[in-house]
Amino acid sequence: MSGNILAIDQGTTSSRAIVFNDLQQIVGIGKMEFTQHFPASGWVEHVPEEIWATCLWSMKTALKKARLTASDIAAIGITNQRETTIVWDRATGKAIHDAIVWQDRRTARVTDRLKAAGHEKLVTRKTGLLLDPYFSATKIGWILDNVKGARKRAERGELAFGTVDSYLIWRLTGGKVHATDASNACRTLLYNIATGDWDDELLALFNVPRAMLPEVKDNADDFGMAEKSVLGATIPIRGAAGDQQAATIGQACFEPGMMKSTYGTGCFALLNTGTDMVRSKNRLLTTVAYRLNGKTTYALEGAIFVAGASVQWLRDKLHVFEDAAETDTLVKTSDPASEVYLVPAFVGLGAPWWDTDARGAIYGLTRNTGAADLARAALEAVAYQTQDLLSAMRKDWKGAQGTVLRVDGGMVASDWTMQFLSDILDVPVDRPAILETTALGAAWLAGHKVGAWPDMKGFSKRWSLERQFTPSMNTATRKTKLKGWRDAVQRTLTK
Numbered sequence: 108m109s110g111n112i113l114a115i116d117q118g119t120t121s122s123r124a125i126v127f128n129d130l131q132q133i134v135g136i137g138k139m140e141f142t143q144h145f146p147a148s149g150w151v152e153h154v155p156e157e158i159w160a161t162c163l164w165s166m167k168t169a170l171k172k173a174r175l176t177a178s179d180i181a182a183i184g185i186t187n188q189r190e191t192t193i194v195w196d197r198a199t200g201k202a203i204h205d206a207i208v209w210q211d212r213r214t215a216r217v218t219d220r221l222k223a224a225g226h227e228k229l230v231t232r233k234t235g236l237l238l239d240p241y242f243s244a245t246k247i248g249w250i251l252d253n254v255k256g257a258r259k260r261a262e263r264g265e266l267a268f269g270t271v272d273s274y275l276i277w278r279l280t281g282g283k284v285h286a287t288d289a290s291n292a293c294r295t296l297l298y299n300i301a302t303g304d305w306d307d308e309l310l311a312l313f314n315v316p317r318a319m320l321p322e323v324k325d326n327a328d329d330f331g332m333a334e335k336s337v338l339g340a341t342i343p344i345r346g347a348a349g350d351q352q353a354a355t356i357g358q359a360c361f362e363p364g365m366m367k368s369t370y371g372t373g374c375f376a377l378l379n380t381g382t383d384m385v386r387s388k389n390r391l392l393t394t395v396a397y398r399l400n401g402k403t404t405y406a407l408e409g410a411i412f413v414a415g416a417s418v419q420w421l422r423d424k425l426h427v428f429e430d431a432a433e434t435d436t437l438v439k440t441s442d443p444a445s446e447v448y449l450v451p452a453f454v455g456l457g458a459p460w461w462d463t464d465a466r467g468a469i470y471g472l473t474r475n476t477g478a479a480d481l482a483r484a485a486l487e488a489v490a491y492q493t494q495d496l497l498s499a500m501r502k503d504w505k506g507a508q509g510t511v512l513r514v515d516g517g518m519v520a521s522d523w524t525m526q527f528l529s530d531i532l533d534v535p536v537d538r539p540a541i542l543e544t545t546a547l548g549a550a551w552l553a554g555h556k557v558g559a560w561p562d563m564k565g566f567s568k569r570w571s572l573e574r575q576f577t578p579s580m581n582t583a584t585r586k587t588k589l590k591g592w593r594d595a596v597q598r599t600l601t602k
Contacts, residue, residue, distance in 0.1 A: 113125075113184070114184045185276065186348050273291070283332075346554075372415050376493060378406055469484065512536050
Protein backbone atom coordinates (compact mmCIF):
# COMPACT_ATOMS: atom_id res chain seq x y z
CA MET A 108 0.00 0.00 0.00
CA SER A 109 1.10 3.54 -0.75
CA GLY A 110 2.08 5.56 2.31
CA ASN A 111 1.13 8.88 0.75
CA ILE A 112 -1.47 10.73 2.81
CA LEU A 113 -3.36 13.88 1.82
CA ALA A 114 -4.14 16.17 4.76
CA ILE A 115 -6.70 18.96 4.46
CA ASP A 116 -5.97 21.75 6.93
CA GLN A 117 -8.90 24.16 6.79
CA GLY A 118 -8.03 27.16 8.94
CA THR A 119 -9.57 30.46 9.92
CA THR A 120 -7.91 32.60 7.26
CA SER A 121 -6.73 30.04 4.70
CA SER A 122 -7.24 26.52 3.43
CA ARG A 123 -4.26 24.31 2.75
CA ALA A 124 -3.60 20.76 1.71
CA ILE A 125 -0.39 18.85 2.30
CA VAL A 126 0.80 15.55 0.88
CA PHE A 127 3.02 13.54 3.22
CA ASN A 128 4.97 10.48 2.06
CA ASP A 129 5.39 7.26 4.05
CA LEU A 130 8.30 8.81 6.01
CA GLN A 131 5.99 11.64 7.15
CA GLN A 132 7.86 14.08 4.95
CA ILE A 133 6.10 16.92 3.12
CA VAL A 134 6.18 16.43 -0.64
CA GLY A 135 3.54 18.88 -1.81
CA ILE A 136 1.61 21.87 -0.42
CA GLY A 137 -1.27 23.95 -1.74
CA LYS A 138 -2.56 27.00 0.15
CA MET A 139 -5.13 29.68 -0.57
CA GLU A 140 -6.46 32.47 1.63
CA PHE A 141 -10.15 33.32 1.63
CA THR A 142 -12.28 36.32 2.53
CA GLN A 143 -13.08 37.37 6.09
CA HIS A 144 -16.48 39.04 6.40
CA PHE A 145 -17.35 41.39 9.28
CA PRO A 146 -21.07 42.25 8.87
CA ALA A 147 -21.23 44.08 12.22
CA SER A 148 -19.01 44.84 15.20
CA GLY A 149 -17.90 41.56 16.77
CA TRP A 150 -19.39 39.48 13.93
CA VAL A 151 -17.18 37.24 11.76
CA GLU A 152 -18.39 35.13 8.82
CA HIS A 153 -17.02 32.93 6.04
CA VAL A 154 -18.69 31.87 2.80
CA PRO A 155 -18.97 28.03 2.87
CA GLU A 156 -18.66 27.74 -0.92
CA GLU A 157 -15.40 29.68 -0.73
CA ILE A 158 -14.13 27.38 2.00
CA TRP A 159 -14.87 24.38 -0.24
CA ALA A 160 -13.42 26.02 -3.37
CA THR A 161 -10.16 26.90 -1.63
CA CYS A 162 -9.86 23.39 -0.19
CA LEU A 163 -10.44 21.86 -3.60
CA TRP A 164 -7.85 24.12 -5.23
CA SER A 165 -5.37 23.39 -2.44
CA MET A 166 -5.80 19.62 -2.76
CA LYS A 167 -5.25 19.69 -6.52
CA THR A 168 -2.25 21.98 -6.14
CA ALA A 169 -0.64 19.82 -3.46
CA LEU A 170 -1.01 16.72 -5.60
CA LYS A 171 0.44 18.52 -8.60
CA LYS A 172 3.45 19.76 -6.62
CA ALA A 173 3.97 16.27 -5.23
CA ARG A 174 3.80 14.91 -8.80
CA LEU A 175 1.14 12.45 -7.70
CA THR A 176 -2.42 11.65 -8.68
CA ALA A 177 -5.39 10.75 -6.49
CA SER A 178 -4.70 7.07 -7.17
CA ASP A 179 -1.37 7.45 -5.35
CA ILE A 180 -3.03 8.57 -2.09
CA ALA A 181 -3.75 5.96 0.58
CA ALA A 182 -6.15 8.11 2.59
CA ILE A 183 -7.33 11.62 3.43
CA GLY A 184 -7.17 13.20 6.88
CA ILE A 185 -9.05 16.39 7.75
CA THR A 186 -8.35 19.05 10.35
CA ASN A 187 -10.27 22.26 10.71
CA GLN A 188 -11.01 25.51 12.50
CA ARG A 189 -13.25 24.43 15.36
CA GLU A 190 -16.63 25.76 16.56
CA THR A 191 -17.29 27.55 13.24
CA THR A 192 -20.90 26.72 12.41
CA ILE A 193 -22.48 25.81 9.08
CA VAL A 194 -26.11 24.81 8.44
CA TRP A 195 -26.98 23.44 5.02
CA ASP A 196 -29.84 21.95 3.03
CA ARG A 197 -29.60 18.16 2.94
CA ALA A 198 -31.19 18.02 -0.52
CA THR A 199 -28.97 20.58 -2.26
CA GLY A 200 -25.88 20.70 -0.05
CA LYS A 201 -26.10 24.50 -0.08
CA ALA A 202 -25.59 26.45 3.14
CA ILE A 203 -28.64 28.45 4.24
CA HIS A 204 -26.43 31.16 5.78
CA ASP A 205 -22.77 32.08 5.77
CA ALA A 206 -20.63 30.21 8.29
CA ILE A 207 -20.55 31.88 11.70
CA VAL A 208 -16.89 31.80 12.77
CA TRP A 209 -15.61 30.76 16.20
CA GLN A 210 -14.47 34.36 16.82
CA ASP A 211 -18.00 35.70 16.35
CA ARG A 212 -19.61 37.32 19.42
CA ARG A 213 -23.16 38.01 18.19
CA THR A 214 -24.75 35.58 20.65
CA ALA A 215 -23.12 37.08 23.75
CA ARG A 216 -26.45 38.26 25.12
CA VAL A 217 -27.84 34.73 24.76
CA THR A 218 -25.03 33.20 26.79
CA ASP A 219 -25.32 36.00 29.35
CA ARG A 220 -29.02 35.18 29.83
CA LEU A 221 -28.27 31.47 30.22
CA LYS A 222 -25.61 32.28 32.83
CA ALA A 223 -28.00 34.56 34.68
CA ALA A 224 -30.54 31.73 34.72
CA GLY A 225 -27.98 29.49 36.42
CA HIS A 226 -27.29 27.05 33.57
CA GLU A 227 -23.49 27.29 33.36
CA LYS A 228 -22.82 24.72 36.09
CA LEU A 229 -24.83 22.07 34.21
CA VAL A 230 -23.20 22.95 30.89
CA THR A 231 -19.69 22.80 32.35
CA ARG A 232 -20.33 19.50 34.13
CA LYS A 233 -21.50 17.83 30.92
CA THR A 234 -19.28 19.48 28.30
CA GLY A 235 -16.20 20.73 30.15
CA LEU A 236 -16.84 24.12 28.53
CA LEU A 237 -18.13 27.50 29.68
CA LEU A 238 -21.17 29.39 28.45
CA ASP A 239 -19.62 31.59 25.79
CA PRO A 240 -20.57 32.61 22.24
CA TYR A 241 -17.24 31.07 21.12
CA PHE A 242 -18.88 27.63 20.93
CA SER A 243 -21.32 26.33 18.32
CA ALA A 244 -24.67 25.83 20.05
CA THR A 245 -25.81 29.44 20.22
CA LYS A 246 -24.56 30.03 16.68
CA ILE A 247 -26.84 27.22 15.47
CA GLY A 248 -29.74 28.79 17.33
CA TRP A 249 -29.04 32.19 15.79
CA ILE A 250 -29.16 30.76 12.25
CA LEU A 251 -32.38 28.82 12.95
CA ASP A 252 -34.04 31.92 14.40
CA ASN A 253 -32.84 34.39 11.77
CA VAL A 254 -33.22 32.49 8.49
CA LYS A 255 -36.89 32.36 7.49
CA GLY A 256 -38.42 28.92 8.02
CA ALA A 257 -35.13 27.37 9.13
CA ARG A 258 -36.24 26.12 12.52
CA LYS A 259 -39.26 24.22 11.16
CA ARG A 260 -37.13 22.78 8.36
CA ALA A 261 -34.51 21.65 10.89
CA GLU A 262 -37.18 19.94 12.99
CA ARG A 263 -38.38 18.09 9.87
CA GLY A 264 -34.83 16.83 9.28
CA GLU A 265 -34.30 18.86 6.11
CA LEU A 266 -31.26 20.74 7.40
CA ALA A 267 -27.85 19.54 8.54
CA PHE A 268 -25.51 21.18 11.03
CA GLY A 269 -21.80 20.69 11.01
CA THR A 270 -18.53 22.20 12.03
CA VAL A 271 -16.17 22.59 9.07
CA ASP A 272 -14.98 18.97 9.21
CA SER A 273 -18.56 17.72 8.75
CA TYR A 274 -19.17 20.13 5.90
CA LEU A 275 -16.01 19.01 4.08
CA ILE A 276 -16.83 15.32 4.62
CA TRP A 277 -20.31 15.95 3.19
CA ARG A 278 -18.84 17.68 0.13
CA LEU A 279 -16.10 15.12 -0.43
CA THR A 280 -18.52 12.19 -0.23
CA GLY A 281 -21.21 13.84 -2.35
CA GLY A 282 -23.59 14.07 0.60
CA LYS A 283 -23.34 10.37 1.47
CA VAL A 284 -21.78 10.90 4.91
CA HIS A 285 -22.87 13.29 7.65
CA ALA A 286 -20.32 12.73 10.41
CA THR A 287 -17.96 14.45 12.79
CA ASP A 288 -15.35 13.30 15.28
CA ALA A 289 -15.27 13.51 19.07
CA SER A 290 -12.75 16.36 19.18
CA ASN A 291 -15.00 18.60 17.09
CA ALA A 292 -18.25 17.43 18.66
CA CYS A 293 -16.99 18.30 22.12
CA ARG A 294 -16.69 21.99 21.11
CA THR A 295 -20.38 22.49 20.37
CA LEU A 296 -21.84 22.70 23.93
CA LEU A 297 -24.10 19.81 22.85
CA TYR A 298 -21.80 16.81 23.43
CA ASN A 299 -21.43 15.05 26.77
CA ILE A 300 -17.72 14.32 27.22
CA ALA A 301 -18.43 11.63 29.83
CA THR A 302 -21.00 9.62 27.86
CA GLY A 303 -19.43 10.31 24.44
CA ASP A 304 -22.67 11.30 22.72
CA TRP A 305 -25.00 14.20 22.03
CA ASP A 306 -26.89 15.13 25.21
CA ASP A 307 -30.68 15.50 25.12
CA GLU A 308 -30.75 17.89 28.09
CA LEU A 309 -28.28 20.20 26.34
CA LEU A 310 -30.17 19.96 23.05
CA ALA A 311 -33.30 21.08 24.89
CA LEU A 312 -31.47 23.91 26.65
CA PHE A 313 -30.13 25.34 23.38
CA ASN A 314 -33.24 24.35 21.39
CA VAL A 315 -31.29 22.43 18.74
CA PRO A 316 -33.11 19.57 16.95
CA ARG A 317 -31.22 16.27 17.16
CA ALA A 318 -32.18 15.59 13.52
CA MET A 319 -29.63 18.22 12.43
CA LEU A 320 -26.64 16.58 14.08
CA PRO A 321 -23.92 14.44 12.51
CA GLU A 322 -22.87 11.01 13.71
CA VAL A 323 -19.92 11.20 16.12
CA LYS A 324 -16.98 8.94 15.27
CA ASP A 325 -13.48 8.26 16.60
CA ASN A 326 -10.70 10.48 15.29
CA ALA A 327 -9.32 7.60 13.24
CA ASP A 328 -12.42 6.08 11.66
CA ASP A 329 -14.31 5.43 8.45
CA PHE A 330 -15.63 8.77 7.20
CA GLY A 331 -16.59 7.45 3.79
CA MET A 332 -14.97 7.85 0.38
CA ALA A 333 -14.06 11.02 -1.44
CA GLU A 334 -15.84 10.67 -4.76
CA LYS A 335 -13.97 10.24 -8.02
CA SER A 336 -15.39 13.53 -9.31
CA VAL A 337 -13.46 15.46 -6.66
CA LEU A 338 -9.84 14.56 -7.45
CA GLY A 339 -10.02 11.91 -10.17
CA ALA A 340 -10.15 8.74 -8.07
CA THR A 341 -11.98 7.58 -4.98
CA ILE A 342 -9.96 8.04 -1.77
CA PRO A 343 -10.88 6.79 1.72
CA ILE A 344 -11.33 9.49 4.38
CA ARG A 345 -9.98 7.94 7.55
CA GLY A 346 -9.02 10.74 9.93
CA ALA A 347 -10.58 13.91 11.33
CA ALA A 348 -9.75 16.19 14.26
CA GLY A 349 -10.21 19.78 15.30
CA ASP A 350 -7.11 21.82 14.58
CA GLN A 351 -5.85 22.07 18.15
CA GLN A 352 -6.32 18.38 18.84
CA ALA A 353 -4.70 17.54 15.51
CA ALA A 354 -1.68 19.66 16.48
CA THR A 355 -1.50 17.82 19.81
CA ILE A 356 -1.36 14.55 17.89
CA GLY A 357 1.09 15.94 15.33
CA GLN A 358 3.38 16.99 18.20
CA ALA A 359 3.18 13.41 19.51
CA CYS A 360 1.84 14.66 22.87
CA PHE A 361 0.48 11.23 23.68
CA GLU A 362 1.60 11.04 27.31
CA PRO A 363 -0.12 12.76 30.26
CA GLY A 364 1.74 15.95 31.16
CA MET A 365 2.83 16.73 27.61
CA MET A 366 1.71 20.14 26.36
CA LYS A 367 1.54 21.88 23.02
CA SER A 368 0.66 25.44 22.10
CA THR A 369 -0.30 26.55 18.61
CA TYR A 370 0.27 30.16 17.57
CA GLY A 371 -1.85 31.10 14.60
CA THR A 372 -4.78 33.50 14.37
CA GLY A 373 -5.36 32.69 18.03
CA CYS A 374 -3.34 30.68 20.52
CA PHE A 375 -4.49 27.37 21.94
CA ALA A 376 -2.61 25.39 24.56
CA LEU A 377 -3.55 21.77 25.30
CA LEU A 378 -2.19 19.74 28.18
CA ASN A 379 -2.71 15.98 27.91
CA THR A 380 -4.29 14.67 31.14
CA GLY A 381 -4.77 11.10 29.93
CA THR A 382 -7.93 9.38 31.13
CA ASP A 383 -8.19 11.94 33.95
CA MET A 384 -11.06 14.33 33.17
CA VAL A 385 -9.62 17.31 35.08
CA ARG A 386 -12.30 19.78 36.15
CA SER A 387 -10.78 23.24 36.04
CA LYS A 388 -11.27 25.62 38.96
CA ASN A 389 -9.52 28.39 37.02
CA ARG A 390 -11.83 28.75 34.02
CA LEU A 391 -9.87 26.54 31.67
CA LEU A 392 -11.69 24.06 29.45
CA THR A 393 -11.86 20.29 29.91
CA THR A 394 -11.87 18.85 26.42
CA VAL A 395 -11.39 15.69 24.38
CA ALA A 396 -7.79 15.44 23.20
CA TYR A 397 -8.64 12.48 20.96
CA ARG A 398 -10.78 9.35 20.88
CA LEU A 399 -9.20 6.21 19.43
CA ASN A 400 -10.70 2.71 19.42
CA GLY A 401 -13.57 4.06 21.51
CA LYS A 402 -11.24 5.24 24.30
CA THR A 403 -11.19 8.95 25.14
CA THR A 404 -8.06 10.86 26.17
CA TYR A 405 -8.73 14.22 27.79
CA ALA A 406 -6.92 17.54 27.97
CA LEU A 407 -6.99 20.86 29.74
CA GLU A 408 -7.21 23.66 27.21
CA GLY A 409 -6.62 27.36 27.33
CA ALA A 410 -8.02 29.37 24.43
CA ILE A 411 -6.61 32.77 23.48
CA PHE A 412 -8.71 34.40 20.81
CA VAL A 413 -6.08 36.73 19.34
CA ALA A 414 -2.39 35.97 18.79
CA GLY A 415 -1.20 36.32 15.18
CA ALA A 416 -4.37 38.29 14.44
CA SER A 417 -2.91 41.24 16.37
CA VAL A 418 0.07 41.26 14.01
CA GLN A 419 -2.35 41.18 11.07
CA TRP A 420 -4.18 44.13 12.64
CA LEU A 421 -0.98 46.16 12.86
CA ARG A 422 -0.24 45.30 9.23
CA ASP A 423 -3.67 45.68 7.64
CA LYS A 424 -5.37 48.38 9.72
CA LEU A 425 -2.55 50.53 11.09
CA HIS A 426 -0.07 49.82 8.26
CA VAL A 427 2.80 49.59 10.74
CA PHE A 428 4.60 47.24 8.33
CA GLU A 429 3.90 45.61 4.99
CA ASP A 430 4.77 42.00 5.80
CA ALA A 431 4.23 40.17 9.08
CA ALA A 432 7.65 38.58 8.60
CA GLU A 433 9.19 42.01 9.23
CA THR A 434 8.24 41.93 12.92
CA ASP A 435 11.20 39.74 13.93
CA THR A 436 13.61 42.35 12.62
CA LEU A 437 11.54 45.34 13.68
CA VAL A 438 11.27 44.38 17.36
CA LYS A 439 15.05 44.33 17.66
CA THR A 440 15.04 48.09 17.03
CA SER A 441 12.45 48.81 19.75
CA ASP A 442 13.27 50.86 22.85
CA PRO A 443 14.38 48.43 25.61
CA ALA A 444 12.96 50.84 28.21
CA SER A 445 9.53 50.92 26.58
CA GLU A 446 6.71 49.58 28.75
CA VAL A 447 3.99 49.34 26.11
CA TYR A 448 1.38 46.61 26.66
CA LEU A 449 -1.13 45.53 24.01
CA VAL A 450 -4.11 43.63 25.40
CA PRO A 451 -5.56 42.12 22.20
CA ALA A 452 -9.18 41.79 23.33
CA PHE A 453 -10.54 42.58 19.87
CA VAL A 454 -13.27 39.94 20.27
CA GLY A 455 -13.22 39.73 24.05
CA LEU A 456 -10.76 37.90 26.28
CA GLY A 457 -10.60 34.12 26.37
CA ALA A 458 -9.11 31.88 29.06
CA PRO A 459 -8.73 32.31 31.92
CA TRP A 460 -10.70 35.57 31.90
CA TRP A 461 -13.68 34.85 29.62
CA ASP A 462 -14.78 38.48 29.35
CA THR A 463 -17.05 38.80 26.32
CA ASP A 464 -17.32 42.57 26.54
CA ALA A 465 -13.62 43.41 26.91
CA ARG A 466 -12.07 45.19 23.94
CA GLY A 467 -8.50 45.72 22.79
CA ALA A 468 -6.37 48.34 24.51
CA ILE A 469 -2.83 49.68 24.46
CA TYR A 470 -1.18 50.98 27.63
CA GLY A 471 2.05 52.84 28.28
CA LEU A 472 2.16 54.97 25.13
CA THR A 473 4.55 57.94 25.11
CA ARG A 474 5.65 60.45 22.48
CA ASN A 475 8.62 58.17 21.88
CA THR A 476 6.49 55.09 21.09
CA GLY A 477 7.01 53.94 17.50
CA ALA A 478 6.22 51.10 15.13
CA ALA A 479 8.86 48.82 16.63
CA ASP A 480 7.41 49.22 20.14
CA LEU A 481 3.90 48.38 18.93
CA ALA A 482 5.20 45.31 17.08
CA ARG A 483 7.05 44.17 20.19
CA ALA A 484 3.96 44.68 22.35
CA ALA A 485 1.91 42.50 19.98
CA LEU A 486 4.47 39.67 20.14
CA GLU A 487 4.96 39.97 23.90
CA ALA A 488 1.20 39.73 24.45
CA VAL A 489 1.29 36.19 23.06
CA ALA A 490 3.79 35.13 25.71
CA TYR A 491 1.97 36.91 28.53
CA GLN A 492 -1.32 35.25 27.62
CA THR A 493 0.38 31.84 27.46
CA GLN A 494 1.78 32.44 30.94
CA ASP A 495 -1.76 33.12 32.18
CA LEU A 496 -2.81 29.73 30.78
CA LEU A 497 0.16 27.79 32.15
CA SER A 498 -0.32 29.34 35.58
CA ALA A 499 -3.97 28.24 35.60
CA MET A 500 -3.04 24.71 34.44
CA ARG A 501 -0.53 24.35 37.26
CA LYS A 502 -3.20 25.31 39.78
CA ASP A 503 -5.65 22.80 38.30
CA TRP A 504 -3.45 19.74 37.88
CA LYS A 505 -0.21 18.68 39.54
CA GLY A 506 0.86 16.93 36.31
CA ALA A 507 1.42 20.36 34.74
CA GLN A 508 4.51 21.05 36.83
CA GLY A 509 7.84 21.00 34.97
CA THR A 510 6.17 21.05 31.58
CA VAL A 511 8.22 21.30 28.41
CA LEU A 512 6.19 23.15 25.80
CA ARG A 513 6.06 22.02 22.16
CA VAL A 514 5.05 24.83 19.84
CA ASP A 515 3.73 25.17 16.30
CA GLY A 516 1.86 27.59 14.07
CA GLY A 517 2.94 30.49 11.90
CA MET A 518 4.27 32.69 14.71
CA VAL A 519 6.83 30.15 15.94
CA ALA A 520 9.08 30.94 12.98
CA SER A 521 10.05 34.08 14.93
CA ASP A 522 13.12 33.28 17.03
CA TRP A 523 12.63 36.48 19.03
CA THR A 524 9.06 35.54 19.97
CA MET A 525 9.98 31.99 20.98
CA GLN A 526 12.87 33.19 23.13
CA PHE A 527 10.65 35.73 24.87
CA LEU A 528 8.03 32.99 25.37
CA SER A 529 10.59 30.76 27.07
CA ASP A 530 11.79 33.68 29.21
CA ILE A 531 8.31 34.65 30.41
CA LEU A 532 7.16 31.06 31.02
CA ASP A 533 10.51 30.12 32.56
CA VAL A 534 10.34 26.73 30.81
CA PRO A 535 12.04 25.24 27.74
CA VAL A 536 10.19 25.72 24.46
CA ASP A 537 10.65 23.06 21.78
CA ARG A 538 10.18 23.95 18.12
CA PRO A 539 9.80 20.86 15.91
CA ALA A 540 11.47 20.24 12.57
CA ILE A 541 8.05 19.95 10.91
CA LEU A 542 6.02 23.04 11.75
CA GLU A 543 2.92 21.78 9.91
CA THR A 544 1.96 19.74 12.94
CA THR A 545 -1.79 20.29 12.57
CA ALA A 546 -1.81 18.72 9.12
CA LEU A 547 0.65 16.07 10.30
CA GLY A 548 -1.73 15.04 13.09
CA ALA A 549 -4.61 14.64 10.66
CA ALA A 550 -2.33 12.69 8.33
CA TRP A 551 -1.23 10.34 11.12
CA LEU A 552 -4.85 9.57 12.04
CA ALA A 553 -5.65 8.61 8.45
CA GLY A 554 -2.33 6.91 7.74
CA HIS A 555 -2.41 4.81 10.87
CA LYS A 556 -6.04 3.85 10.31
CA VAL A 557 -5.28 2.38 6.89
CA GLY A 558 -2.12 0.68 8.16
CA ALA A 559 0.26 2.78 6.09
CA TRP A 560 1.82 4.72 9.01
CA PRO A 561 3.25 3.53 12.35
CA ASP A 562 1.45 3.33 15.70
CA MET A 563 1.75 5.98 18.43
CA LYS A 564 5.09 4.70 19.67
CA GLY A 565 6.61 4.57 16.20
CA PHE A 566 5.21 7.97 15.27
CA SER A 567 6.55 9.52 18.51
CA LYS A 568 10.05 8.27 17.72
CA ARG A 569 9.96 10.17 14.43
CA TRP A 570 9.13 13.49 16.12
CA SER A 571 12.18 15.69 15.55
CA LEU A 572 13.39 18.81 17.38
CA GLU A 573 14.58 21.74 15.28
CA ARG A 574 15.54 24.02 18.18
CA GLN A 575 14.99 24.33 21.90
CA PHE A 576 14.70 27.78 23.47
CA THR A 577 15.70 27.98 27.14
CA PRO A 578 15.01 30.75 29.66
CA SER A 579 17.67 33.48 29.99
CA MET A 580 15.70 36.33 31.62
CA ASN A 581 16.42 37.06 35.27
CA THR A 582 13.64 36.59 37.80
CA ALA A 583 13.31 40.26 38.73
CA THR A 584 12.81 41.33 35.11
CA ARG A 585 10.27 38.56 34.53
CA LYS A 586 8.27 39.56 37.59
CA THR A 587 8.29 43.24 36.61
CA LYS A 588 7.08 42.51 33.09
CA LEU A 589 4.32 40.16 34.31
CA LYS A 590 3.19 42.71 36.89
CA GLY A 591 2.82 45.31 34.13
CA TRP A 592 0.87 42.87 31.98
CA ARG A 593 -1.53 41.89 34.76
CA ASP A 594 -2.15 45.54 35.54
CA ALA A 595 -2.99 46.15 31.87
CA VAL A 596 -5.40 43.18 31.82
CA GLN A 597 -7.16 44.34 34.98
CA ARG A 598 -7.66 47.76 33.44
CA THR A 599 -9.20 46.12 30.35
CA LEU A 600 -11.58 43.67 32.04
CA THR A 601 -15.23 44.65 32.28
CA LYS A 602 -16.33 41.82 34.60
